[in-house]
Amino acid sequence: MADQFLVLIVLFPLFVGLLIPIIAYFNKSVVWPLAILSLIGSFWAVFNTATQLLKLDPSSSISYYLGNWMAPFGIEYVVDRFNIMVLFAIICVSLLTTIFAKQVIEKELGDNAANFYSLFLLFITGLLGITITGDAFNLYVLLEIASLTSYGLIALGRGRALVATFNYLIMGSMGACFYLLGVGYLFIKTGTLNMDQLYDVLPLLFDSKAVLVGFVFIILGMWVKMAFFPLHSWLPNAYSLAPTAAACLMAPLMTKVSVYVMIRFMLNVFSTEYVYSVLTINNIIVIMSSIAIIAGSIYALSQKNLKKMLTFIIVAEIGYMVGGVWTGHVDGIRGAIYHITADAFMTLCLFMAVGCIVYRVGNDKLESLKGIFKKMPITMICFLVGGFSVIGIPPTCGFFSKWYLISGAFNSGAWYFIIALIISSLINAVLFFRIIEIGFFGAMSNEKPDYKSLQSIKFNEVPINMWLPLVIVSMILIILGIYTNEIMTNFILNIVPMM
Amino acid sequence: MIWQFDILLLTLVVVCGFVSLWIKDLMGAVIVFGAYSFLMCLVWTGMGAVDVAFTEAAVGAGVSTIFFIATVFHTSRTIRYNKWDLSTKFFSSIICILMGFFLMVAIGDFPAWGDALSPVNNNVAKYYLENSMEETKVPNVVTSVLADYRAFDTMFETGVVFVASLVIFTLLLQSDGRKKLMKSAFQKVSFLNVSESLIIRKACGLMVPFMQLFALYVVVHGHYSPGGGFQGGVILGASLILLSMAYDIKKVFARFHMKFMIKSLAVGVLIFAGIGLICLILGGNFLDYSALSKLFPSMGSIKSRYNAMLWVEVGVALTVMSGMFAIYTSLSSNGKFEEGL
Structure with missing residues (x-):
C-alpha cells in the first residue's frame, strides 16, 4: 500500500465523482459527506506522500509507473518538492471549499446539486492530475477534464453565465489546442512525451525552429488558460457569474495550476538555459506582465461589484507570477513559486468571504456592504486578512512573496516591474480600505454616514460550516507568512537551480 | 501515399474550410464540415493511420454533424451580424494568419514523412512495435x-x-x-x-x-x-x-x-x-x-x-x-x- 499513495491522490475524487450520478438516484443526502470523505482520503494520500518525500534527499523525487510500464513507454507520476506544495494547496483549497459549499450549493443549484458535485470532484481530479503527472500528453488529457468540468460548473451559474461560459469555452479550447500543438511539435522532434526524457533530449535541439514553435505554443496556451493580461477577457465574467462554490474552487486553483504548468515546462522540460539564455525574450515578457499588473489593478478599481473587483485582482496577480518567473533571477522565480501557494489561499479567502456575504446579503454590490462589520464580524475580519495579504502587509504571506518578487526584479534590473508591483499594492490598499470604509462607517465615500440605520443592523453570521473554513484559511495565510523561511529552505530552494 | 491524390485531397480540405466560413446558411456550413471530416478521414487512411481515420469517420463526419444539425434546428439557421463584425473578422483573420505562419515556419525543420530515422520512429514507438506482441499478445499495436x-x-x-x-x-x-x-x-x-x-x-x-x-x-x-x-x-x-x-x-x-x-x-x-x-x-x-x-x-x-x-x-x-x-x-x-x- 505504501507505494500506491501517488495514484490514490487522484483516485479518491475520481471514483466518488463517477459514483455520485448513480448514488444520487437512491439517496441525495449522502452526496456531500461522500465528497468530503473522498477529499479527506486524497488529503491523507498527499500527506503520506509528503512524509515519504521529506525523508529523502532534497533534490530527489518519487515516481510511480501506471500500469507498471517503465517511464518513457508508460505514464509516469512524479512528486518532487515543487509539486507537493501545489498538491497541498489544491487539496486544502478543495477540501475547505467543499465543507464551506453545502448550503450555497443547495440554495443556488437545487435539483442539479448532485451532478454539480460530480463535476466538482472531477474538476479537482483534473487539477491534481495535471499537477502530479510527469507526462506531457497525460497533462493535456487532464487539462481537458479540468476545462470541460469548469465550463459546466460556470454554466450552471446565474444570469448571463451561459454567455460567459461560451466565451470561456472558445478561449479555453484555443488554449488547450495551442498546448497540444506545442506538445505535438516536441513529439515530432524528440519522439517522447515523458518530461524527464524531454529534458534530457531537448538540449541537443536548442537551435531547432520546431522546438521554438513548440515552446511558444505551450506557453501561449498556458497564458490563455491562466488569463494573462491581453488574453484575460474570459475570466472576469466567467468567475463572477459562476455559482459561488464553483467560483471559490476555480478562482484560486485553475489559474494557479496553469502557472505551475508554465513554470514546470520552463524549469524541468526546457531547462533554464534555454528559457533565459538561448531565448532572449525575458524583458518583453516582464514588460507585458508589468502592463498586466497595472491594467488589472486599474480595472479592479473601476468595478462596483465585489466579485468583479476580485476577478480583476486575479488578473493582476497572474502578472506578478509570470513577471516573477521571467525576470530570470533566482529570487523572482522563488517568489513566483511561493506566490502560487500563497495566492491560492488569498483568493480562496476573499472569494469565500464574498460567498458568505452574498449568502446573507443577497448581492455583491459595494453599496450593499453598509454596516456589514456589525452584521457579519467573523466574515469581514477574515476578508480583511485576505485583503491585507493581497496588499502585502506583514505577517501575511502576500508580503513575503512580494518581497521576493521585488528582490528578483531588483537584481535583474527590471525597474518597471518594481514600479508596477508598488502601484498595484497601492491600488489594492485603496480597494480594501474603501470596503472597510463602507462596511464600518456605513457610507459610500461621497455620502454622509447614517448612524441610525447602522444601529438597527443585527448580528447575523453565516452557519458554522461556512465561517469555520474561512477562519482556517485566514489563519493559513498568517501561518504561511510566519513560516516563509522554512518553506523556502525546505521546498523552494531545491527546485530552482542556481544560475 | 500517392502524391497526386494527396494534393487533390488536401486542396479539397482547404476549400471545404473556406466554404464553411464563407457560407451564410449555418446548415450548409454544417454539411460542408461533414464533408471536411470525411476528406480528413481519407487523408488519415492514406497515411496509414486507419484507427484515426475510423474515429474521424464515426465521430467527425457522423455523430458530430448530427449534433450540429440538432443545435442549428433549435437555435437559428442564419448568422446575425452586428456592427463590430467587420473589425472582429479582420482581427481574427490576422491572428489566424499569424498563427498559421508560425506553425508553417517550423515545417522545414521536420523529418520527412515516413522517414525511418526520424526521432518518432526510433524512440518510444520503436519499443511498442518490437515488444507489443510479446508483452500483450495483441497484434494491433x-x-x-x-x-x-x-x-x-x-x-x-x-x-x-x-x-x-x-x-x-x-x-x-x-x-x-x-x-x-x-x-x-x-x-x-x-x-x-x-x-x-x-x-x-x-x-x-x-x-x-x-x-x-x-x-x-x-x-x-x-x-x-x-x-x-x-x-x-x-x-x-x-x-x-x-x-x-x-x-x-x-x-x-x-x-x-x-x-x-x-x-x-x-x-x-x-x-x-x-x-x-x-x-x-x-x-x-x-x-x-x-x-x-x-x-x-x-x-x-x-x-x-x-x-x-x-x-x-x-x-x-x-x-x-x-x-x-x-x-x-x-x-x-x-x-x-x-x-x-
Whole structure:
C-alpha cells in the first residue's frame, strides 16, 4: 500500500465523482459527506506522500509507473518538492471549499446539486492530475477534464453565465489546442512525451525552429488558460457569474495550476538555459506582465461589484507570477513559486468571504456592504486578512512573496516591474480600505454616514460550516507568512537551480 | 501515399474550410464540415493511420454533424451580424494568419514523412512495435498502446466523454421557466417539420440491428483490426440516434431509459477504472493488468493483459454509446426528452 499513495491522490475524487450520478438516484443526502470523505482520503494520500518525500534527499523525487510500464513507454507520476506544495494547496483549497459549499450549493443549484458535485470532484481530479503527472500528453488529457468540468460548473451559474461560459469555452479550447500543438511539435522532434526524457533530449535541439514553435505554443496556451493580461477577457465574467462554490474552487486553483504548468515546462522540460539564455525574450515578457499588473489593478478599481473587483485582482496577480518567473533571477522565480501557494489561499479567502456575504446579503454590490462589520464580524475580519495579504502587509504571506518578487526584479534590473508591483499594492490598499470604509462607517465615500440605520443592523453570521473554513484559511495565510523561511529552505530552494 | 491524390485531397480540405466560413446558411456550413471530416478521414487512411481515420469517420463526419444539425434546428439557421463584425473578422483573420505562419515556419525543420530515422520512429514507438506482441499478445499495436501502455490516458479520455455528456445533460435539463425563456429567445426553424414516412421508419428499423452487430464486432475485434471501444461505442450510439430520428425519443427511451442512460454513462468509466482498482488491490500498480492473473491463475500475466484490454474496451464502448445518445437527446429535444428531430 505504501507505494500506491501517488495514484490514490487522484483516485479518491475520481471514483466518488463517477459514483455520485448513480448514488444520487437512491439517496441525495449522502452526496456531500461522500465528497468530503473522498477529499479527506486524497488529503491523507498527499500527506503520506509528503512524509515519504521529506525523508529523502532534497533534490530527489518519487515516481510511480501506471500500469507498471517503465517511464518513457508508460505514464509516469512524479512528486518532487515543487509539486507537493501545489498538491497541498489544491487539496486544502478543495477540501475547505467543499465543507464551506453545502448550503450555497443547495440554495443556488437545487435539483442539479448532485451532478454539480460530480463535476466538482472531477474538476479537482483534473487539477491534481495535471499537477502530479510527469507526462506531457497525460497533462493535456487532464487539462481537458479540468476545462470541460469548469465550463459546466460556470454554466450552471446565474444570469448571463451561459454567455460567459461560451466565451470561456472558445478561449479555453484555443488554449488547450495551442498546448497540444506545442506538445505535438516536441513529439515530432524528440519522439517522447515523458518530461524527464524531454529534458534530457531537448538540449541537443536548442537551435531547432520546431522546438521554438513548440515552446511558444505551450506557453501561449498556458497564458490563455491562466488569463494573462491581453488574453484575460474570459475570466472576469466567467468567475463572477459562476455559482459561488464553483467560483471559490476555480478562482484560486485553475489559474494557479496553469502557472505551475508554465513554470514546470520552463524549469524541468526546457531547462533554464534555454528559457533565459538561448531565448532572449525575458524583458518583453516582464514588460507585458508589468502592463498586466497595472491594467488589472486599474480595472479592479473601476468595478462596483465585489466579485468583479476580485476577478480583476486575479488578473493582476497572474502578472506578478509570470513577471516573477521571467525576470530570470533566482529570487523572482522563488517568489513566483511561493506566490502560487500563497495566492491560492488569498483568493480562496476573499472569494469565500464574498460567498458568505452574498449568502446573507443577497448581492455583491459595494453599496450593499453598509454596516456589514456589525452584521457579519467573523466574515469581514477574515476578508480583511485576505485583503491585507493581497496588499502585502506583514505577517501575511502576500508580503513575503512580494518581497521576493521585488528582490528578483531588483537584481535583474527590471525597474518597471518594481514600479508596477508598488502601484498595484497601492491600488489594492485603496480597494480594501474603501470596503472597510463602507462596511464600518456605513457610507459610500461621497455620502454622509447614517448612524441610525447602522444601529438597527443585527448580528447575523453565516452557519458554522461556512465561517469555520474561512477562519482556517485566514489563519493559513498568517501561518504561511510566519513560516516563509522554512518553506523556502525546505521546498523552494531545491527546485530552482542556481544560475 | 500517392502524391497526386494527396494534393487533390488536401486542396479539397482547404476549400471545404473556406466554404464553411464563407457560407451564410449555418446548415450548409454544417454539411460542408461533414464533408471536411470525411476528406480528413481519407487523408488519415492514406497515411496509414486507419484507427484515426475510423474515429474521424464515426465521430467527425457522423455523430458530430448530427449534433450540429440538432443545435442549428433549435437555435437559428442564419448568422446575425452586428456592427463590430467587420473589425472582429479582420482581427481574427490576422491572428489566424499569424498563427498559421508560425506553425508553417517550423515545417522545414521536420523529418520527412515516413522517414525511418526520424526521432518518432526510433524512440518510444520503436519499443511498442518490437515488444507489443510479446508483452500483450495483441497484434494491433494501436490497441495495445491505447488500452495498456497508455491506458491511463484512455481512461481519462473516456472520462472526458462522461463529463461532456453530463454537462450537456445537466445544462439542458433545466427548470420550466428557463425552457420558456429559451423558446422565446430563439426563433425556431421548421424546415424539417414533416412527419416521417413509413418507408423511413421501416428502413431505419431494418438497419439498426445490423449497425449494432457491426458495432459489437468493432468493439471486440479491436485487438486484431482497426477499431475498439471508441469507434464501436460511437456506432452503437449512432444506431440509437438513427432509431430516435426515425421514430421519436420516447420510443427509444421505452427500451433504453434516460435514468439508465445516465447510469450506464458512469458505469462504463467505472468498469475501466474499476479494473485498474482491482489490479491495485491485488498488489500491482494501478492498471497493471498482469496482477489480474492472481485472480485467474489459469490465465498468466500476458493472457490477463489481453483479456483485461477487452473488458476495458467494453467499458469505453458503454460510456461512449450512452454519452453520444445523451448528447443527442438533450440537444435535439431541447432538454425535454420528448420528440426530438
